Amino acid sequence: MISFKIPEKIEQSVVIMETIAENMMRPVSRHFDEHEHEIPWDYIEFMHTSQKAMGGGGTLTDSETKKKKEGPSISFQRLAFTSEILSWGDVGMWLCTPGGGLGGAAVNATGTPEQKKRFLSNYRGEKPVFDAMALTEPHAGSAMPAEVRMTAVRDGEEWILNGEKIFVTAGNKALVDSDGFVVMWATIDPEAGRAGVRPFVVEAGTPGCSVTKMEHKLGIRSSDTVSIVLQDCRIPFDNILGSPEVVKKKKTKKGFKGAMATFDATRPLVAASALGIARATLELLKEMLEEQGVEIRYGLPRSKMTNIEREIVDMEVMLRSTWLLTVKAMWLADERKSNTIEASMCKVKAGDVVVKITQRAVELMGPLGYSREYLLEKWFRDAKINDLYEGTGQINRLIVARRILEYSRHELS
Numbered sequence: 004m005i006s007f008k009i010p011e012k013i014e015q016s017v018v019i020m021e022t023i024a025e026n027m028m029r030p031v032s033r034h035f036d037e038h039e040h041e042i043p044w045d046y047i048e049f050m051h052t053s054q055k056a057m058g059g060g061g062t063l064t065d066s067e068t069k070k071k072k073e074g075p076s077i078s079f080q081r082l083a084f085t086s087e088i089l090s091w092g093d094v095g096m097w098l099c100t101p102g103g104g105l106g107g108a109a110v111n112a113t114g115t116p117e118q119k120k121r122f123l124s125n126y127r128g129e130k131p132v133f134d135a136m137a138l139t140e141p142h143a144g145s146a147m148p149a150e151v152r153m154t155a156v157r158d159g160e161e162w163i164l165n166g167e168k169i170f171v172t173a174g175n176k177a178l179v180d181s182d183g184f185v186v187m188w189a190t191i192d193p194e195a196g197r198a199g200v201r202p203f204v205v206e207a208g209t210p211g212c213s214v215t216k217m218e219h220k221l222g223i224r225s226s227d228t229v230s231i232v233l234q235d236c237r238i239p240f241d242n243i244l245g246s247p248e249v250v251k252k253k254k255t256k257k258g259f260k261g262a263m264a265t266f267d268a269t270r271p272l273v274a275a276s277a278l279g280i281a282r283a284t285l286e287l288l289k290e291m292l293e294e295q296g297v298e299i300r301y302g303l304p305r306s307k308m309t310n311i312e313r314e315i316v317d318m319e320v321m322l323r324s325t326w327l328l329t330v331k332a333m334w335l336a337d338e339r340k341s342n343t344i345e346a347s348m349c350k351v352k353a354g355d356v357v358v359k360i361t362q363r364a365v366e367l368m369g370p371l372g373y374s375r376e377y378l379l380e381k382w383f384r385d386a387k388i389n390d391l392y393e394g395t396g397q398i399n400r401l402i403v404a405r406r407i408l409e410y411s412r413h414e415l416s
């Protein structure tokens with residue numbers, strides 16, 4: 004049964020995260036937007052220590068894996084709260100927070116208990132560790148994963164990976180700045196289309212793996228987004244997440260199914276992040292309106308409200324309802340229940356909500372919205388990515404429609 008009460012363990016860390024977001028992130032948010040990719044290592048180490056103190060320190064804690072002994076897992080819900088609150092502070096800086104990126108979520112969703120221990124326990128070590136997930140290629144975006152050209156060929160007890168990944172969030176921090184890892188999607192059978200695509204863990208320092216380009220971006224500018232080339236990159240056989248078998252039977256997607264669970268885990272994380280930006284914007288918008296003498300009279304019937312009051316109330320409804328959907332998607336993930344529809348739905352909704360709210364805030368505030376004096380224009384720029392990465396709004400709409408209508412990808416594309 005869904006409970007609307009925040010689990011006690013999460014509630015404790017919420018207070019700490021809010022303090023960090025307000026005092027460590029907000030005051031420097033503008034500075035690190037203007038000084039792209041310059042987040043100091045001091046901040047990263049501080050976040051690492053704080054996360055450990057909160058008992059999180061990454062995607063998963065040992066106690067949370069011992070689900071049967073200690074009650075239901077809350078690790079995905081914890082991540083949703085972390086993502087929302089720290090993105091309220093500064094989304095670019097949240098993406099520069101160690102432990103608990105998309106790569107970790109992929110391992111958590113599809114790895115064996117041994118793999119989770121091997122790749123995720125580093126999060127609570129002495130040094131900060133980053134992870135990332137690389138699916139996009141010059142020829143594989145929304146049409147993925149059938150289009151993935153990176154190959155993984157088995158050679159005894161190793162895989163040899165070759166190919167290029169582009170637009171990898173936190174890829175530099177994972178591979179260059181820390182002893183982290185990137186989950187790379189590669190095909191083990193190019194003839195098999197999507198049935199042959201699998202996630203592989205490539206660790207920092209692996210020969211044949213290099214970061215080749217750092218992007219300059221519209222938003223989320225403090226975070227790094229990179230291209231990665233793998234050239235005869237050898238990784239241990241056990242670094243494949245999910246089954247190494249390819250089942251080509253028409254209606255069987257068994258091998259790939261495990262891999263898709265990654266998105267079911269990561270899309271609500273992106274949704275939560277979007278909602279953090281949207282909440283920050285709405286709060287500041289209301290403050291600025293209040294300073295201009297516009298009070299939102301919540302108790303009034305809709306017909307008696309002014310247009311701006313109706314708009315603000317509508318924004319709050321969008322924000323809160325999407326947050327509930329996001330928490331539901333994460334709760335289902337914690338329960339190890341299917342959440343594909345909810346994960347894509349909350350991603351679509353949150354992408355829309357954050358773009359609408361940030362755009363409208365800039366419009367309503369006019370020159371103040373457009374000025375760099377306030378963060379509204381920055382949040383407007385930070386917002387759009389949430390409607391793009393982890394599957395664009397269009398692609399996630401397709402996923403929801405296919406699931407509801409029971410259409411195959413060929414029947415509805």
Ligand SMILES: Cc1cc2nc3c(=O)[nH]c(=O)nc-3n(C[C@H](O)[C@H](O)[C@H](O)COP(=O)(O)OP(=O)(O)OC[C@H]3O[C@@H](n4cnc5c(N)ncnc54)[C@H](O)[C@@H]3O)c2cc1C
Binds near residue numbers: 137171394396401
């Ligand atoms: C800052 C940033 C960070 C990123 N981080 C990562 C990361 O960490 N890891 C990673 O793997 N990728 C990452 N990406 C890549 C991102 O996930 C892709 O850009 C995104 O999935 C879209 O894929 P594409 O660029 O190939 O667009 P395309 O697939 O070429 O699509 C172009 C447009 O066409 C639309 N479209 C395509 N097919 C359809 C259809 N059937 N119906 C309707 N519309 C359609 C799309 O929605 C999109 O608007 C990042 C991108 C950016 C900009």
